[in-house]
Amino acid sequence: MARVVVTNRIPASGLELLREQHEVIAWEQEQPPSREQVLAAVAGADAIVTLLTDRVDGELLDAAGDQLLVVANVAVGYDNLDVAACESRGVVATNTPGVLTDTTADTAFGLMLMATRRFGEAEREVRSGEPWRWGMFYLLGTSLQGKTLGIIGPGLIGIATARRARAFGMEIVYSGRSPMDPAAEAELSATRLATEELLARADVVSVHCPLVPQGRPDSTYHLIDAAALAAMKPTAYLVNTSRGPVVDEASLAAALRDGTIAGAGLDVYEDEPTIHPDLFDLENVVLLPHLGSATHETRSAMADLAARNALAVLSGQEALSPVTR
C-alpha cells in the first residue's frame, strides 16, 4: 500500500478511487493549508495530488522525499509545477486535459457575451436600486454575429470556444505555435494568422495558450502587453481564461481606461487572488474569480483523472496524461 497525500479538498469520487487501493492522507478543512502545512504533510508520500494553487518546486519535492513517484495536478494548466525539478528527481508529473474543455469554453464564451453585451454593468445597475427604464439607446452592446473571433492557442479549449462562436455566427482566426487539428480547422473554417495580424483583425481576442515562463524562447508571459493591446481595434474585446500572467494586467487596465480597446472579460489574474486595483474602477471589464472549470461534474472528472494518473504510476504503468517540459 502506497501513501498518497492530497494537499487540498477534492471531490469525493477522486478520493474514493485512491482509498480503494492506498493509504490516503487528505486535507479536509475548508480553509486551504498554508505552505508550511503542505510541506509537512507531503513528507513520506509516494504520490501527491495537488491543485493549481500549490507551488510544486524542488523544496516541496525534497520535503516529500526520494520515494516520491508522482505528482498529479488537478488542473490542465501546470505552470505551478516545476517539471524540470520533477524530471530530475524521477518524479512523473501529470495534469487533467480533456475533462474540463467544454466547461472552460463555456466560461470563455460567457465572458465574451457578458463583456460585449454589458451584462455585468447592466446587472450592477439594476441592483443599485437606481430607477431604470427601457430606452432605444440604453446600455447598447456589440453583436457577435458576423464578427471575427481570434483564438490565441488553438488547443482543445480554444477549439471548443471557437465552436461556440461559430454557432453564434462568428468567423474564426487563430494563432499558435502549432496549427490547429486539421479536422477542427476545416469544421470551423478557421484561418491561421500571425499573432500581430490576428490582433489587428479580431473583434474578440480569446486567450487559450498555456503560461510559459519568462526566459524561455516560447515564453507567453505578457504576450498581451501594451503593444499587443495597441494593435487591437478600439472596438475589440479581450477574454482571458488561460493564466493571468499571459496578459500584462496594468497595461490592460490602462487600455480599458483610455479606450485603446472596448472591453474585456477576465477569469484569471497575474497574482491571484489579488486583482489590479484599477480594474475595479472600470465598467468595461467583467471580473470572475477563476471559475473556468467550476462545475460539480467537471471538478469530479478532474479529481478522478488525477487519481487515475496517480494510481497508474503507483502500479508501475504509464500515466494517462503526463506532462513534459
Ligand code: DGY
Ligand atoms: C485549469 O485546470 O488549469 C483551470 O485553470 C482550472 O480552472
